[in-house]
Amino acid sequence: MRPNVRLLAAPVTPRFRPGQRAPALALLPPIPLYRRLLRIHRKKLSPEERVFGDTYLKAEFRRHRDIENPLHIVGFLTEWQQYGQQLEGDDWKGRKIDNDLLERMSDQQIGQLYELMQAIQTRGRDSVDEEEAGSMSQAIEDATAGDKKAS
Incomplete structure (x- = not known):
């Protein structure tokens, strides 16, 4: 029996087509x-x-x-x-999170996600406030340094 070259070259997994889910990974x-x-x-x-x-x-x-x-x-x-x-x-x-995924989440999971969002927003506001405070203090230092040089 002679091996068929086409069978030897066939892929082990089926071809991936658009619209299909990706093959499961280990x-x-x-x-x-x-x-x-x-x-x-x-x-x-x-x-x-x-x-x-x-x-x-x-x-x-x-x-x-x-x-x-x-x-x-x-x-x-x-x-x-x-x-x-x-x-x-x-x-x-x-x-953004898929709506399908959100619908499958439990109330507890949605609550955790909301808490995570709030923590990120609070952290973002704090860092913006720190940047503004840093630039304000720098401006104050520059102004006081300018006053000292003028006198």
Whole structure:
């Protein structure tokens, strides 16, 4: 029996067509995924974003450490792995959450998301206030230095 060259050259996985979901990736175990996410944060996020992201990541992994339901474990790891893949690409900035994903979230998850949004907005306001205060103090110092030189 002679091997058919066409069969030997056939792809192992079916071709990806537009509109289809991407093929499922093998899930990383929790510890390697956790380390990978911290590494991605170190490479891709600014220092302020990194502190915030690392703190949130550590808290979520601690919070889910004792989960025994396999569906919750797979969902948790899948979402974090997708998060890591999004961070590795640069299309995540300014992107909005899908309405479908929001509809599937529990009230507790939406509450957490809202708290996260408030913390980010508060942090943003604080940094803007610090910048304005810094520029104001610089202007005051410049003005007082000018007064001292004039006298």
